[in-house]
Amino acid sequence: MSAVVIGASGGIGKALADAIEDEGVDVHRLARSFGSRHIDLTDEESIAAAATTVGSPDLVIVATGLLHDGEHGPEKAMRDLDPTWLARNFATNAVGPALVAKHFLPVMPRSGRCIFAALSARIGSISDNRLGGWYGYRASKAALNQFIRTIAIEERRRNDGTIVVGLHPGTVDTALSKPFQGNVGPGRRFAPDRAAVQLLDVLDGLKAPDSGKVFDWEGREIAP
Numbered sequence: 001m002s003a004v005v006i007g008a009s010g011g012i013g014k015a016l017a018d019a020i021e022d023e024g025v026d027v028h029r030l031a032r033s034f035g036s037r038h039i040d041l042t043d044e045e046s047i048a049a050a051a052t053t054v055g056s057p058d059l060v061i062v063a064t065g066l067l068h069d070g071e072h073g074p075e076k077a078m079r080d081l082d083p084t085w086l087a088r089n090f091a092t093n094a095v096g097p098a099l100v101a102k103h104f105l106p107v108m109p110r111s112g113r114c115i116f117a118a119l120s121a122r123i124g125s126i127s128d129n130r131l132g133g134w135y136g137y138r139a140s141k142a143a144l145n146q147f148i149r150t151i152a153i154e155e156r157r158r159n160d161g162t163i164v165v166g167l168h169p170g171t172v173d174t175a176l177s178k179p180f181q182g183n184v185g186p187g188r189r190f191a192p193d194r195a196a197v198q199l200l201d202v203l204d205g206l207k208a209p210d211s212g213k214v215f216d217w218e219g220r221e222i223a224p
């Protein structure tokens, strides 16, 4: 067995890579800042090149994501909409993981149980949107969920044992969530290593008919 974690420099990505390795599985750790194992989700050539270096993994997890950067962050209202920032959200959170699927699924085994998972977020659920706001992040995660569904349908024809899913990790104490943890009590915020174990437990329990769906850290399906 072997696994790939993309975004292995991040809070959840590093914890996932560590937890998978603890189970005795070989892990290829890829990240934007890793010289020889470099991957940038906004640069398709780097994604294609990285896919040629990982053999034929049974498990690929995309743990990258963008919520804020410098002065840019989640929009409170329409007046905050900025096309450049919106495009960056979509490039990192939706198009990037789809391009990872484009280049990594073809190198995964053609038969048997395999998993391609991308970290999504409950906020990407359209039916669950009651608060509004967070336009770019919310819409890019909704787009990611639609990519997951569409990729799952196509992948079933190549290998009906592949499970393509999105995962919501809960609120996890990382650089991404740090500025927004104010409303979340410490009891509802997970350390990255705990979040990683919870997500791997969810993946362990998935079956082929679950492909195309999004699950939270408790294994409950999130409505589209």
Ligand SMILES: NC(=O)c1ccc[n+]([C@@H]2O[C@H](COP(=O)([O-])OP(=O)(O)OC[C@H]3O[C@@H](n4cnc5c(N)ncnc54)[C@H](OP(=O)(O)O)[C@@H]3O)[C@@H](O)[C@H]2O)c1
Residues within 6 Å of the ligand: 007, 008, 009, 010, 011, 012, 013, 031, 032, 033, 039, 040, 041, 042, 063, 064, 065, 066, 092, 119, 120, 121, 122, 168, 169, 170, 171, 172, 173, 174, 175, 176, 177
């Ligand atoms: N933390 C939470 O509470 C929470 C809640 C719901 C969903 N999530 C989702 O979980 C995932 C992981 O988040 P996290 O909390 O672990 O965040 P994080 O610690 O900020 O990690 C984000 C990772 O994404 C990478 N990344 C960003 N842009 C990239 C690009 N263009 N190419 C390659 N890598 C890129 C970062 O790489 P660099 O190190 O190179 O910047 C970093 O490894 C995200 O998809 C996030 O939306 C998190």
